[in-house]
Amino acid sequence: MHIELRDIRKTFGDVRANDGISLAFEPGRIYGLLGENGAGKSTLMKILAGYQPADSGRILLNGQPAHFATPADALRRGVGMVYQDPLDFPPFTVLENYLLGRDRAVNLDFRQAAAELRAILDRYGFAVDMDAAIGSLSLGERQQLELVRLLAGGAQALILDEPTTGISASQKDALFATMRRMAAEEGKSIILVSHKLEEIQELCGHAFVLRKGQLVGETALPCPNRALVEMMFGQVPERTPRPPAAVEQPLLEISGLGVRTQRLTVGDINLSIRRGEVFGLAGLEGSGQALLMKAVAGLLPAASGRIALDGLDITHLDYHQTRAAGVAYVAAGRLEEGLIAGLSLTEHILLAAPRRDQTFFIRWGAARETTSGRIALCEVVGVPDSTAEQLSGGNQQRMLYAMLNEGLRLILLDQPTRGLDVRSADYIWELLYARRREGTAILFYSPDLDEIIERSDRIAVFSGGVMSRIVEAARTTADELGHLIGGQQ
Numbered sequence: 147m148h149i150e151l152r153d154i155r156k157t158f159g160d161v162r163a164n165d166g167i168s169l170a171f172e173p174g175r176i177y178g179l180l181g182e183n184g185a186g187k188s189t190l191m192k193i194l195a196g197y198q199p200a201d202s203g204r205i206l207l208n209g210q211p212a213h214f215a216t217p218a219d220a221l222r223r224g225v226g227m228v229y230q231d232p233l234d235f236p237p238f239t240v241l242e243n244y245l246l247g248r249d250r251a252v253n254l255d256f257r258q259a260a261a262e263l264r265a266i267l268d269r270y271g272f273a274v275d276m277d278a279a280i281g282s283l284s285l286g287e288r289q290q291l292e293l294v295r296l297l298a299g300g301a302q303a304l305i306l307d308e309p310t311t312g313i314s315a316s317q318k319d320a321l322f323a324t325m326r327r328m329a330a331e332e333g334k335s336i337i338l339v340s341h342k343l344e345e346i347q348e349l350c351g352h353a354f355v356l357r358k359g360q361l362v363g364e365t366a367l368p369c370p371n372r373a374l375v376e377m378m379f380g381q382v383p384e385r386t387p388r389p390p391a392a393v394e395q396p397l398l399e400i401s402g403l404g405v406r407t408q409r410l411t412v413g414d415i416n417l418s419i420r421r422g423e424v425f426g427l428a429g430l431e432g433s434g435q436a437l438l439m440k441a442v443a444g445l446l447p448a449a450s451g452r453i454a455l456d457g458l459d460i461t462h463l464d465y466h467q468t469r470a471a472g473v474a475y476v477a478a479g480r481l482e483e484g485l486i487a488g489l490s491l492t493e494h495i496l497l498a499a500p501r502r503d504q505t506f507f508i509r510w511g512a513a514r515e516t517t518s519g520r521i522a523l524c525e526v527v528g529v530p531d532s533t534a535e536q537l538s539g540g541n542q543q544r545m546l547y548a549m550l551n552e553g554l555r556l557i558l559l560d561q562p563t564r565g566l567d568v569r570s571a572d573y574i575w576e577l578l579y580a581r582r583r584e585g586t587a588i589l590f591y592s593p594d595l596d597e598i599i600e601r602s603d604r605i606a607v608f609s610g611g612v613m614s615r616i617v618e619a620a621r622t623t624a625d626e627l628g629h630l631i632g633g634q635q
Contacts, residue, residue: 183540
């Protein structure tokens with residue numbers, strides 16, 4: 147399918163998300179769409195996928211004008227999109243979600259749907275339990291299900307928005323192999339929206355680069371990374387090195403901790419994290435890192451063991467009590483766990499304020515002023531009255547940091563730079579290092595082993611619910627960590 151976008155324009159208030167963009171995509175090829183956070187990538191692709199209308203401009207499919215009122219309209223014409231945050235129903239099973247996207251009949255044929263779903267999963271090498279609840283799946287598994295739904299709907303053009311954020315290296319390899327096969331053997335047009343240059347170079351044959359809502363360049367791939375970076379930012383940004391850690395006394399002490407869920411049990415975790423230390427958790431997604439952090443945050447009960455923060459036993463405190471003790475948790479799911487659709491940024495700042503600062507009557511003028519300051523500090527592209535869903539994925543991530551209060555003892559981060567471009571990620575770590583200098587400890591998980599090594603002082607390795615060892619970040623490599631995660635010595 148030949149796709150052409152002509153002079154696409156879209157504004158949100160005073161923000162020009164797309165400012166006269168024209169692009170073309172040929173069948174059987176894989177394209178990269180690059181740009182810093184807020185450049186307009188996701189907005190442009192959501193217009194192509196029928197998720198939102200353009201203010202002006204035209205979409206042509208095989209030379210014929212196309213108008214999409216909904217994503218279902220776009221899929222019927224052969225265009226489908228896998229979003230950063232999967233559009234599924236967490237309480238339902240994998241099979242039930244597939245049926246909801248496949249059939250509008252009153253009497254649903256579960257047997258036929260199961261056979262169809264199994265055939266597609268086997269064809270593309272995906273491994274998902276059809277009886278598992280969506281809420282129990284990893285982000286990578288949920289993205290696989292979204293892709294399967296689009297393929298079952300007959301998609302000839304596939305848009306994947308940051309598809310490797312939050313998935314393991316093996317899941318990424320399987321996804322890329324599938325995408326190559328779909329383009330080469332089935333003639334599908336594939337558009338990869340990403341800020342990860344190495345993935346664009348590895349997978350794509352051509353790249354378009356957006357900046358501030360406009361197309362600023364395009365190039366055949368591979369090409370020097372520096373050329374892509376200069377198009378994205380106008381210059382090559384300098385990286386901020388990790389400052390050295392001062393040896394401090396222990397802050398968080400975990401002994402014999404066990405946490406259980408329906409899918410996974412984590413047992414006998416023993417950690418001691420110092421004030422001002424950045425401590426990384428390495429492992430495949432779903433190996434227990436998230437359970438550990440949620441138990442420390444008071445979001446999951448501890449089945450055994452003890453958690454102490456600066457000598458205070460917080461093992462059985464709930465989330466609000468651990469927040470009052472100086473613990474903050476930044477979730478990987480931005481609109482699922484971290485932000486609330488429909489609420490303004492000012493309302494988010496008010497909700498995140500310490501209880502001691504919350505009053506019966508709200509001074510909205512002061513609240514908006516505070517929000518403006520937080521927005522500026524974290525470089526969020528938005529205004530105090532913007533709602534959470536109006537922000538791009540990267541700006542939603544930055545908003546989570548804007549909600550962090552002062553005086554924190556411990557910050558827990560699940561995939562802290564998810565969906566952020568290199569400059570935004572570096573800036574967020576600058577803000578975290580400033581917290582570190584105040585004595586705040588940081589415990590984080592990232593699927594990016596290079597980020598874990600670059601940002602951590604020490605690293606705990608997880609595999610299948612077991613914490614196998616702790617290593618010094620300065621004395622290990624991504625290759626060594628990969629072997630340890632796989633259970634090798």
